[in-house]
Amino acid sequence: MRMTVFGTGYLGATHAACMAELGHEVLGVDVDEAKVERLRSGEVPFYEPGLPEILRRQVEAGRVRFTTDYAEAAQFADLHFIGVGTPQRKGEFAADTSHVEEVLARLAPLLTADAVVVGKSTVPVGTAARLQEIADAHVRGGVRAEVVWNPEFLREGFAVADTLTPDRIVIGVREPGGPAEEVVRGAYAPILDSDPCPVIVTDLATAELVKVSANAFLATKISFINAVSEVCEAAGADVTVLADAIGMDPRIGRRFLGAGLG
Template sequence: MRMTVIGTGYVGTVHAVCMAEIGHEVLGIDIDHDRIATLAAGRAPIREAGLDELLARTVASGRLRFSTSLAEGADFARTHFVCVGTPQRPDSKAADLRYIDAVTDELARHLRPGSLVVGKSTVPVGTAARLGRRLAEVARDTEVAWNPEFLREGSAVEDTMRPERIVVGVSSPHAEATLRAVYESLLRAGAAFFSTDPATAELVKVAANSFLATKISFINAMAEVCDAAGADVTVLARAIGADSRIGNRFLEPGLGFGGSCFPKDIRAFAARAEELGAGESVAFLHEVDRINIHQRQRTVTRARQLTGGSFAGRRVAVLGASFKPGSDDVRDSPALAVAAALHQQGATVRVHDPQALDNARAALPDLTYALDIPKVCEGADLVLHLTSWPEYRDIDPAALATMVHTPLLLDARNSLDAQPWRAAGWALHALGRPMGGTS
């Protein structure tokens, strides 16, 4: 099939590359000329496992091309995936739909009859219906469907090529048949297929993110209770996670979630529910959000306590800048938020990250960055573990102890093995775990 992918950000780039990899002819479209030139040269503008190789291969094959012209895209194909951003509005917690509206309006001027516009962006429920009405005013015999993405940064190629489920929100048999044809090879490989109305498809995405965010905030709330009671949240998490009704995924206590999806998605979901008169039903999401932000404040407070009540004149080494391991994304990164707070309160902060230093430096240029862990930790009064990169689990605690001024570590991700650190003379502290614990 021929198709366009409009918007070559994180979701759009991965979708375009993977659709070309499974055999479709794909035209990626974006207004960013520099990004389009980079992609056309076979270079990925984001770091994602396996993406560079697939991009180079599909561009070389001719199945994947790039353009800045929506008119060219409308002439090229009748199936158009829209993957533009829907960030939080600057004046409220609602989603900013200006980009998706602009694309729809411009695309409508060029669409051929029989075209299908498929949204993949995360949007408030009712957006597909609204865009369908908007499209119908200009373009005849066209349709809007919704096909939400369920990508995890760091695993996005794998999630696209071997999805657990494919959800499509359609209003006609033609739209469903088209999307079945798009994903035919993935369905043959065993992906579950859910065909529903557009409103339900829109809600599936935000409901999934809200549920996962709730699990994270729940276990972090339990961590604070454990701190007050002298209990161990890591044991608590494993014990309740052994219950098959609960499961242990997303029950990792620590610094909380960040990135470009969870925070803005749960806020936009709550805002849209209030518009629909159902705000009380999802009022708990405000508390989920509050608990998550509170984790950053808790970490800063604990770090300040460990340095004697003040960061003035203290050197702090920060391990991790990306919002999660496997990604160079620092958007709404809890790690970088903590590092910035320490700097603002007088600490000299040096930051290490295996992949995200360029993005972190662009976001917070006042901090010091280095790719060498011992260099970052040299002379440190406190080491903060803020992103769970596997490289940090491989650190030799005894060797690092010789580099720091004080062997003092705050594991805000609860993912380091405490025993070897304490055996090497480190005072290891963690959120929700007693000082004497060994887990």
Template sequence: MAHRLTVIGTGYLGATHAACMAELGFEVLGIDVDHEKVARLAAGDLPFYEPGLEQILRRNLDTGRLAFTTSFKEVADFGDVHFLCVGTPQLTGSNAADLSQVTGAVDALLPHLRRECLIVGKSTVPVGTAAALADRIAANVPIGADLAWNPEFLREGHAVEDTLRPDRIVIGATSERPGKVLREVYAKLLAEGIPLVLTDYETAELVKVSANAFLATKISFINAMAEVCEAAHADVTQLSEALSYDDRIGSKFLNPGLGFGGGCLPKDIRAFMARAEELGVDQALSFLREVDAINMRRRARTVDLVRELLGGTFAGKVIGVLGASFKPGSDDIRDSPALDVASTIRDQGATVTVYDPAALANARRVHPHLGYARSTGEAVCDADAVLLLTEWREFLDLDPEEVGKVVRTRNVVDGRNALDAGRWRGAGWVYRALGRP
């Protein structure tokens, strides 16, 4: 009999996983405690921006393969494989992960289980979480309910591709059955040659946080080099290019600029450090403190760079900010470097107007004190400086001569080292960027 899947938690990870598993041909039921979110998804309205996902959502609602509910009893009766896709935010006042949504979801499901099933964790959790949940399940469910850990590796803006054509599938389990079931669930992907790693709970949990820690380290490394380049009057973009030709290093995540943000990298590396301290091996991850510190310094340095460009003060200045989301292809503003810089400049006396192709509604809700525009032209009108803080393609394609017609002064700060410096300077702009002369 074909497996019927449920997805517990319909935020970014859960909604993506539910829609994409339905796209693979499964009957899928998603559940969330947020009634409004469930109603929106059931109506085909995606509550966040992710390229290509809304079409998949609507197509599979129309076929009947995908549905949503708020009932854990309905979920338990419907499926035999339950994917756990809830959030693990940073605890208030601590670097540790808040696991209340994980334990809450499991506790809500267990009383309704009446048949053999598999619970599959996809959330990013501290190592040791799966073993504790397995004990919790064994103590509360008389029937056969197994647990596996199958970490997600989604990139915002590429989540559909990362779900349907992942780089690898990792499964952590303590017996053969969970691996057998998940090989059946992922059979189409495995037939395409996607690598499969079968391992234990602890290794599976560590894969995700280790990957994020490595990527964060690579980003902060090149941004540390940008600090050195500024002091030495060198060009970090040329340094990065030269490094990228070494196949041991490569070019990915070696782009100098404003640094990383979002709902994953910052909180995940902090939670990783907190868990290492609990395990008594905090010195092994002490370098991540500097990774985090370098990343935060990039924001402060960007503010300083803009202030220097404007003669040492923001008082009475008008700033046009291009970008609010933490990265292009997303409306996610969690820990957004762009909004952090914009808010800091506004607090220091400037009038700041922000434009973003997807994230304006989220930005307005969290940062109502900033000004917002409906277009690039409106955002930069009469500006003393234009700041590129999120590298959306439409910003990279701007004509500097046309933009120059509406600003007060042709000053541009490229916070992502993404613009063609020669083209902007050739149009009479004073061009500044992190780590460049």
């Protein structure tokens, strides 16, 4: 399949290279010309084991390319992934969703055929519905851009394995079993055919909340073990032995129970 990936940072560069590794033709799009230049030469601008080899191989094979040109991207494919940043707003707890909004506002008017736009960024619930409104307001007459949500669970340091052999794939759609879901399943078909994982199809709000809830739960585990470590310090106990012991309970699990910065 042909597809684009908007935002070629940690998530997007990994996704673009790995989708090409699966046999797709991929165009990565970013506003950062310097980053695009490095990726074009097959250089990964961050440390991620295994990714440089995949990127170099796929750049040389011509299966993944990079651009800053939205018009080129709109013409290239009818399937567009979004992996731009959603950083915390300065001085607030809220996420800054302006980058994902900007992608829709710039891309939608350039589309000349119906398209599926697959959000992968981590967003507050309600963002996908708002992006659909932005798409609807900006597309040309007769063109439909369907927004779906497919949260990304990759872990830095394991990004390649997590992308090529995910634990699960979550697809949030307005119409389960509809054409947009089929397009997303098509993109992941090489994974699902060779090493199947559960695919959870749900509504947009649930898909968005799955990801933020997962992040919140993992943060809770770290915060919990740090609170316990303070009790251990006061009592002269060993938090590492404690974490090993409670982590053996499958309801608790040892992962993400490392006291420290997180």
